[in-house]
Amino acid sequence: MRIELVKRPQQSRLFSALSPFIAFALTIAAGAILFAALGKNPATTLYYYFIDPLTELWSLHELAIKAAPLILIAVGLSVCFLSSNWNIGAEGQFIVGGIVGSMLPVLFPEMKFWFVLPLMLLMGMAGGALYAAIPAMLKVRFNTNEILTSLMLVYVAQLFLDWLVRGPWRNPAGMNFPGTVRFHEYAVLPEILPASGRAHWGFVFALVAALVVWFVLARTLKGFQVKVLGQSPRAGRFAGFSSGRMVMFAFLVSGALAGLAGISEVSGAVRHLNEKLSIGYGFTAIIVAFLGRLNPLGIVAAGLVLALTYLGGEAAQISVGLSDKVVRAFQGLILFFVLACDTLIHYRIRLVRPHAAAAGEASHV
């Protein structure tokens, strides 16, 4: 038995729409096997993973808090990945956005005006964008592999954050715990509906960013350039599109969005800067981007699904005693199935039996 791919004359519309759902169903099946192998009842565990967090209002707020950075980062990554720029350092841009945005409340705590928060958000975006500009510039100027440089910068950003919150920015009244002072009220991103839960405006930013980027990609010349240069750099050059500028554009957009995610997380959810800011949202967002098929609107849905796995992981830990470490393995499985199912869009899959193939070849002679 052998697997053979037959190229479809054109992309299958059916499977373009279906593949994320097939992938998700396969992940659920694999997850059930995984949970059973770990000695837990698969049905109960899946219930706690995917249904239980949706049954209460406060928990929906938590879902929005987790989804906001994932969607923001993944929307930016979609611009990068569609244009074949492999920015995998979003985690670093997220951290730097959080650091730069925190400068005002940490270094100038006496500045208490209404414009502090907007300024912080802008500074966070600028910080993330500038940090993303490093691998972009190295790629344009020296042809340096952006995958490796952007990833190395994640480790550098993590260490820099660690130094800041243990060293110069440490809260003197913080009992020696690493972390800055708590932000004053003008530096806190407000909650959307304080009556029912903690969800902050970061989630709204995520939805707006998804809509704007969707519009740019689907309806403007810039979006067309992104896709042409991504699929065929040669065709893009003939059309007069600059690939160097596209590299900068893609990295700056995704860096700015990752930076916005970083400062929103710091100012909305945590309300001070500490060393635990980096918990892998920048990497999980890669999964979100592909599960959303690099379409910003699909990414909103995918971001909610991946956010659900975080909450579900916590719920399953409390209710059935399943380790929270299972979450990341589970998230990794999703990406595998998504990529495998995307093959169905471009190819028909045929199972060939060896002797049947031999007979087929003989009949050609």
Next chain:
Amino acid sequence: MFEAVVITIATAATPLLIAAMGELVVERSGVLNLGVEGMMIMGAVTGFAVAQTTGSPWLGVFAAIAMGAAFSLLFAFLTLTLVTNQVATGLALTLLGLGLSGMIGEAFIGLPGVKMGTLYIPWLTDLPYVGRLVFGQDPIFYISILLTAGVAWFLFYTKAGLTLRAVGDNHASAHALGIKVTAIRYLAVMFGGACAGLAGAFLALVYVPQWVEGMSAGRGWIALALVVFASWRPWRVLAGAYLFGAVSIGQLHAQALGWPIPSQLLSALPYLATIAVLVLISRNRRLTMVNTPACLGQPFVPDR
């Protein structure tokens, strides 16, 4: 003193060398596997777990090699049979490996590990200055040197090596000549996985004989950078690995000396050095163009 420093450099360089040597063969066959970090950490957790439960470091090493190869098959099936995007699939392998290893390793956190012994040959190991360096290291160190020589010989002095390079440079022509492109790439990817698994076993059985989540700490990515740095040449990988070993050991010594430099800045040095080296190498476009396997990362679907 000098000998001790060189030995610590060798210890830091060995996992990078082994993982990079595996990836070099993979990339020479035209496949870009970004999952080195994931395969390495899977090797580390498997090696630790097996050695810890059986008490035998060698069983741990073999299990880690087998796990690395098996885990890489997942990547091979997706990219070679289902022709998925190699960059994305490699990332997926790394993310899955980091997640799975954390899950498997949870039961082993804080347990004492099994450290692999070092070689001892009476008289030779006791030689002054070079005895311990040449005759007194752990077995995996010797494997890493033999591996480098073996890969260099295989790639440039055997027919099979020529075939592998042909597949990496022009898969369409190789296919037209009747070479089984996909089968060769499967083998290359599995070799890369086995090497990454061995590198992981070295981390968990020699370098730090205990299990720490995420203990590969970016070494798989540095190994990938080393392959580019070495412009796909085995002996240059060895030189690069020892250079990086020296940087990471140098920063550890600097931290121990208590210089008034933040330890985090020193810890960031290997990563910054990687970026600097990549920039220096890629500036020279001609050098990289000549040596890069021409089909690197490109999908191949045989026409029939």
